[in-house]
Amino acid sequence: MTTEPIRWGILGAANFALQHMGRAIHAAEGAELVALATSSAEKARPFKAFCPSLKVHDSYDALLADPAIDAVYVPLPNHLHVEWTLKAMDAGKHVLTEKPIAMTAGEIDALIARRDETGLLATEAYMIVHHPQWQRAKAMLADGAIGELVHVDGVFTYFNPDMGNIRNDASKGGGGIPDIGVYTYGSTRWMTGQEPEEITQADLDFEAGVDVVARVAARFPGFTAHWVNSMRMHPWQHMSFHGTEGVIRLTAPFNANVFDQAEVELHQDGMGRRVERFPGINQYVLQVQNFGRTVREGAAYPWTLEDAKGTQALIDAVYAKGGRG
Known part of the structure; x- marks a missing residue:
């Protein structure tokens, strides 16, 4: 060594x-x-x-x-x-x-x-799997803090109408899903250790061959998920994991310290809301x-190449369901 x-x-x-x-x-x-x-x-x-x-x-x-x-x-x-x-x-x-x-x-x-x-x-x-907010949230879920997981809800959006920007260039692999869908989709897989059984909805809006608004739903073993990703909406992000006995919510799951301070909220019946904060941590x-x-x-x-392949397979399934523009 x-x-x-x-x-x-x-x-x-x-x-x-x-x-x-x-x-x-x-x-x-x-x-x-x-x-x-x-x-x-x-x-x-x-x-x-x-x-x-x-x-x-x-x-x-x-x-x-x-x-x-x-x-x-x-x-x-x-x-x-x-x-x-x-x-x-x-x-x-x-x-x-x-x-x-x-x-x-x-x-x-x-x-x-x-x-x-x-x-x-x-x-x-x-980078997000290196941030302690995600490691803490994953431990909460595994420890049964919210009972049985029933539904995951994720949003990651920003506003980028510049057609000269590479993210709006289909020939260079642009699109909102490759850019930020990887985070809503991949974090769901990483948190739960599960792969989707079916993409039940893929409502995609395209401009110049790239997806600019994506509303996607999936069914996993034991829970469902719904994700919204867009390059044409006001910047917003959150991830929520909703169970039978509580909710885990990350308020700045992807751009910690840029979008907002990283916080993990735990909502439980009779316990109110418990917030854990992670200020000033650089996930990069x-x-x-x-x-x-x-x-x-x-x-x-x-995060291995096999992990990346799983998320890309989910992206491929979303495009197969909703088209590629």
Whole structure:
């Protein structure tokens, strides 16, 4: 077991990498942000402002060939995720790739096979499972705090009418479901450990080939779920798990500290409402630190490629039910 920091490189100067993940890697214990791949000096400049020692490669291949890099973060457009995750593993790098890691569930099989062949850690950047609010909520559900689970309700929306934005570009894997449906769908699966038996509703609105409003319902063994995701609605988010004896509600389940403070509410008959708060926790930093522990110590990682495949299979089933625009 080594105590050396994991040396990271980033493929592409994406805005999300600049605002969140690059800074998280730079701040995380046991991690060192070493390099960025971009051909644009202008795009590299703000990264170097917070990480002056950053080495800039002018191509993705050059970064992957750099022996000083142990792990790669991939924030490229959705349709490029599988290709560059495979290339990163072929270059001997551990890899953390933004969600959705693939455009269909079947594509993830190649990633699983390459991961198993190489022994490298390759996974999807599904940051919410690293946040203690979700770990606490999952423990409450498992401990029977709300009795038997009957229904899950989830909402995640924001307003993005900019047709020049990549999320509105069908050719690059855009759409509200790939962008934020992964969170309402995946968190339901992660909390319960169950897979849907049937998609009972998929009412989808499309613009320019991407879903912009999605109202989806599913039946799981023992409970039902309903999720609303949209890129054309006022920003809002919550997740509720409604049982026979109570309700668990997360008030800022996905963008903690951005949408609102992370809080887990427990509503029980005769007990009123109990609120647990989780202020100031950076789930992106925790994600990087847990990645490092898995690489260095072999610690279990809370979100695997198999987990990502399950959520993508649910997304595939939603599109099969409601169409693709």
